[in-house]
Amino acid sequence: MMTKDRDYEDILRRALAAAAESIEPTGDGLQRIRHRLDSRRSAQSLLSRCAEWLELHGTRLLVRFEPAIEWGRAGLRRVLPVLASFLAGLFSPRGRPGGHRGSGTPSPPGRLGPAGSWLKPVFAVAAAVAIVVAGVVVLNHETQTVINPLNSSSPSGSGTSVGSGGKTANSKRWKLPLGVVLPTQQAGGQAPNPKMKAALPAVACTPTPTPAPSSTATTPAGSATGTPTPTASGSATSTPATPQPTDTVPTTPTPTVSAATGGTTTATAAALVIPDDAGAPDGAGAPAVVECGATPKTSYIP
Amino acid sequence: MTRAAVEWDADRAVTAIYTEHYRSLVRLAAFLVRDTATAEEVVQDSFVAMHGAWRRLRDTDKALSYLRQSVVNRSRSVLRHRMVVDKNTPKPPPDMPSAEHGAIIQLERSAVVSALRALPDRQREALVLRYYGDLSEAQIASVMGISRGAVKSHTARAMAALRAVLERDS
Numbered sequence: 001m002m003t004k005d006r007d008y009e010d011i012l013r014r015a016l017a018a019a020a021e022s023i024e025p026t027g028d029g030l031q032r033i034r035h036r037l038d039s040r041r042s043a044q045s046l047l048s049r050c051a052e053w054l055e056l057h058g059t060r061l062l063v064r065f066e067p068a069i070e071w072g073r074a075g076l077r078r079v080l081p082v083l084a085s086f087l088a089g090l091f092s093p094r095g096r097p098g099g100h101r102g103s104g105t106p107s108p109p110g111r112l113g114p115a116g117s118w119l120k121p122v123f124a125v126a127a128a129v130a131i132v133v134a135g136v137v138v139l140n141h142e143t144q145t146v147i148n149p150l151n152s153s154s155p156s157g158s159g160t161s162v163g164s165g166g167k168t169a170n171s172k173r174w175k176l177p178l179g180v181v182l183p184t185q186q187a188g189g190q191a192p193n194p195k196m197k198a199a200l201p202a203v204a205c206t207p208t209p210t211p212a213p214s215s216t217a218t219t220p221a222g223s224a225t226g227t228p229t230p231t232a233s234g235s236a237t238s239t240p241a242t243p244q245p246t247d248t249v250p251t252t253p254t255p256t257v258s259a260a261t262g263g264t265t266t267a268t269a270a271a272l273v274i275p276d277d278a279g280a281p282d283g284a285g286a287p288a289v290v291e292c293g294a295t296p297k298t299s300y301i302p
Numbered sequence: 303m304t305r306a307a308v309e310w311d312a313d314r315a316v317t318a319i320y321t322e323h324y325r326s327l328v329r330l331a332a333f334l335v336r337d338t339a340t341a342e343e344v345v346q347d348s349f350v351a352m353h354g355a356w357r358r359l360r361d362t363d364k365a366l367s368y369l370r371q372s373v374v375n376r377s378r379s380v381l382r383h384r385m386v387v388d389k390n391t392p393k394p395p396p397d398m399p400s401a402e403h404g405a406i407i408q409l410e411r412s413a414v415v416s417a418l419r420a421l422p423d424r425q426r427e428a429l430v431l432r433y434y435g436d437l438s439e440a441q442i443a444s445v446m447g448i449s450r451g452a453v454k455s456h457t458a459r460a461m462a463a464l465r466a467v468l469e470r471d472s
Contacts, residue, residue, distance in 0.1 A: 002347060004465075005461065006469070008461060008464065008465050009433065009461070011414060012414055012418075012429065012433045012435045012461075012464065012470075013434075015412045015414035015415055015418075016333070016414075016415070016418075016433055016434040017434070018412065019333075019412065019415045020329040020332075020333075020434060022328075023328065023329045023332045023338055023341075024325075024338075025324065025325055025338070025341075025342050025345075026342065029320065029324055029328075029342060029345070030316075030317065030320050030324075032346055033316060033349045033350060033353075035321065035345050036346065036347075037350060037353055039318075040350065040354075045465045063386065137325075219363040
């Protein structure tokens with residue numbers, strides 16, 4: 001019996017080995033594994049980039065949308081008691097004329113009738129969903145009302161690439177910042193926000209196909225006049241061969257307006273500080289520093 | 303060890319283990335899932351999982367054990383999925399071979415392999431790991447996630463069924 005078992009084991013071993021010989025994997029297994037690993041890595045790096053972005057801009061967004069958040073909070077404070085009383089009314093036990101539960105007297109159906117036992121939770125869930133939807137809609141509306149004045153500009157159908165709401169030839173991120181008015185707009189075009197136009201000086205902002213030297217300064221030094229003034233942070237030369245970008249620009253606490261150039265432009269980076277009384281839509285009580293060539297930012301200047 | 307160093311180490315381990323064991327793992331998986339292309343997918347998924355778990359493993363032997371276990375588990379998942387799909391798809395006419403048929407036919411060259419295919423999944427796993435993978439009972443128990451006694455039981459039952467089929471055919 002044992003020898004017979006051994007025979008069968010040997011037969012099985014040989015048969016499996018022979019069958020395995022006929023199975024030949026394709027040669028690109030390692031490439032496919034690496035490809036999968038790379039795609040996983042890229043997904044991970046995307047996630048980490050998102051986390052970094054949130055970490056970097058989260059506070060800024062919170063500050064920018066503080067009025068909307070406050071408005072939402074106030075609205076919730078007003079709505080919550082009403083909702084609570086409504087829910088309490090839905091779930092509160094009604095007075096039963098028959099006395100205690102189990103006394104043999106069937107309790108009369110509630111205001112909702114016999115289907116009340118399952119209608120109440122449905123109503124509660126529906127009310128909660130409606131509140132969430134209303135909150136989202138209101139927040140969206142508030143966000144747009146805050147963002148629209150920032151990004152509104154001349155009609156984009158004109159075909160001009162300069163400051164037409166981000167529709168430029170060289171960069172998708174190029175947007176006309178708050179308060180920056182093009183000379184053409186000044187001449188005949190309609191201003192995005194007449195109040196802003198009246199309150200803020202005009203700065204010419206002309207992007208070029210050549211990449212501007214990167215400057216990380218949020219408050220470059222300069223004078224407080226409306227005219228952009230070239231400073232040490234950027235040269236106003238028109239020769240593209242000799243741009244003088246500086247990566248480390250000392251920040252100054254004074255409200256300034258400056259311009260830095262790179263390439264053949266006259267001004268590729270400008271910052272404006274909007275005073276409190278200019279009616280800044282961020283409403284944070286702090287002047288908003290916006291750069292030409294970057295999305296408008298808000299920062300506190302002590 | 304920094305994350306980059308671990309990743310670099312894992313990359314090297316993947317390459318080394320691939321060179322040495324990829325083919326045998328694909329063959330092992332092919333016996334379980336009865337389809338070479340799916341077997342390759344299963345093994346590649348296992349390699350990716352091993353790369354992700356390298357921080358815990360950090361050892362080639364452990365990694366190989368992890369890979370075998372992962373291959374067996376993923377093969378089970380494939381079979382489960384296939385069972386559900388087979389239940390819900392209409393059967394092809396008898397004279398028309400199924401899509402899987404071409405891949406399976408190469409595995410059914412001998413009566414032994416076709417008898418092996420007729421065994422229940424766990425018994426087939428035990429036999430393949432034992433007689434193709436040359437693993438010990440303890441290793442099989444670890445890979446299959448069962449006790450050594452269960453391994454012995456599965457192996458004995460599988461051998462009895464196989465013997466019955468072969469004696470009947472001969």
